[in-house]
Amino acid sequence: MSHGHSWGHRLRSAIGARGRLCVGIDPHPSLLQAWGLPETAEGVEAFSEICVEAFVGEVALVKPQVAFFEAYGSAGYAVLERTISVVRSAGTLVVADAKRGDIGSTMAAYAQSWLGDGSPLASDAVTASPYLGFGSLDPALALASETGRGVFVLARTSNPEGGRLQGARLSETSGSGAPDGEVSAVQAVSVAQSVVDDAVAHNRDGRDTVGLVVGATRGHGLDLSEFSGPILAPGLGAQGATVADLAEIFYDSRELLLPNTSRDVLRHGPSVSALRAAAERVRDEVEAGLA
Numbered sequence: 001m002s003h004g005h006s007w008g009h010r011l012r013s014a015i016g017a018r019g020r021l022c023v024g025i026d027p028h029p030s031l032l033q034a035w036g037l038p039e040t041a042e043g044v045e046a047f048s049e050i051c052v053e054a055f056v057g058e059v060a061l062v063k064p065q066v067a068f069f070e071a072y073g074s075a076g077y078a079v080l081e082r083t084i085s086v087v088r089s090a091g092t093l094v095v096a097d098a099k100r101g102d103i104g105s106t107m108a109a110y111a112q113s114w115l116g117d118g119s120p121l122a123s124d125a126v127t128a129s130p131y132l133g134f135g136s137l138d139p140a141l142a143l144a145s146e147t148g149r150g151v152f153v154l155a156r157t158s159n160p161e162g163g164r165l166q167g168a169r170l171s172e173t174s175g176s177g178a179p180d181g182e183v184s185a186v187q188a189v190s191v192a193q194s195v196v197d198d199a200v201a202h203n204r205d206g207r208d209t210v211g212l213v214v215g216a217t218r219g220h221g222l223d224l225s226e227f228s229g230p231i232l233a234p235g236l237g238a239q240g241a242t243v244a245d246l247a248e249i250f251y252d253s254r255e256l257l258l259p260n261t262s263r264d265v266l267r268h269g270p271s272v273s274a275l276r277a278a279a280e281r282v283r284d285e286v287e288a289g290l291a
């Protein structure tokens with residue numbers, strides 16, 4: 001599918017029409033069980049079809065969690081391909097939650113899979129990990145901007161284990177002018193802040209290709225004031241974050257804030273109408289809370 005518009009343009013128009021909520025399609029084994037579906041690729045297919053019926057046209061974005069499809073091998077991937085393509089052709093944006101990250105030459109292959117025109121898994125955006133170095137993501141960022149897609153780069157994740165690594169201080173040093181060749185620390189930003197800063201620098205081309213992932217589960221401690229791209233904020237619902245937390249934590253970054261909720265909506269299935277009502281309720285709460 002070819003796109004006349006940049007990712008930033010398509011995202012703004014989708015959230016202008018249907019709000020900022022991103023709903024996850026996360027076919028956990030426990031949800032399959034709760035919905036009376038088998039723990040097989042067929043079960044995942046039935047689960048995904050129900051989600052598509054409930055969410056398409058109601059929310060701006062959906063985020064299939066690739067791990068739950070991958071668990072069923074090629075049959076699971078076939079379901080994922082069909083899900084991505086049916087959602088996208090209905091005009092709802094798809095963020096593939098694949099969290100890819102590797103050395104640049106391999107990253108180029110991942111980029112082709114998720115962001116390349118004509119790929120069976122091509123989505124509107126993909127999640128990526130910058131922890132092999134932000135620059136390792138360059139092939140994905142380049143392809144995304146060429147094909148009018150987005151990349152959501154992990155900055156501060158929602159899980160409790162992330163803080164030690166992501167909050168660690170980087171010592172940026174400057175040797176010039178220091179006495180006796182000593183280096184003097186000029187600043188010490190956190191690892192997560194350095195990801196934000198790299199994203200800001202990359203988005204200077206005005207395309208909003210780089211989005212960030214910042215968990216909604218706690219104060220992120222980041223300076224997001226220079227970042228105007230989209231921020232995917234998982235953690236709403238099952239991980240304990242509330243809409244009131246969003247307004248507080250992201251007080252200065254509301255325009256393209258995309259809160260994600262998965263289990264807290266999905267627990268209302270398998271009834272399509274109950275699922276749809278739950279998604280609409282959270283979508284409207286988010287819009288009211290971030291107004």
Ligand SMILES: O=C(O)c1cc(=O)[nH]c(=O)n1[C@@H]1O[C@H](COP(=O)(O)O)[C@@H](O)[C@H]1O
Nearest residue numbers: 065127157158213215234238239261262263
């Ligand atoms: O990239 C993500 O979406 C993500 C990043 C993060 O920091 N935390 C996080 O929970 N996620 C994903 O967001 C979804 C959250 O699901 P729930 O906790 O069920 O709402 C899961 O698919 C996670 O893999």
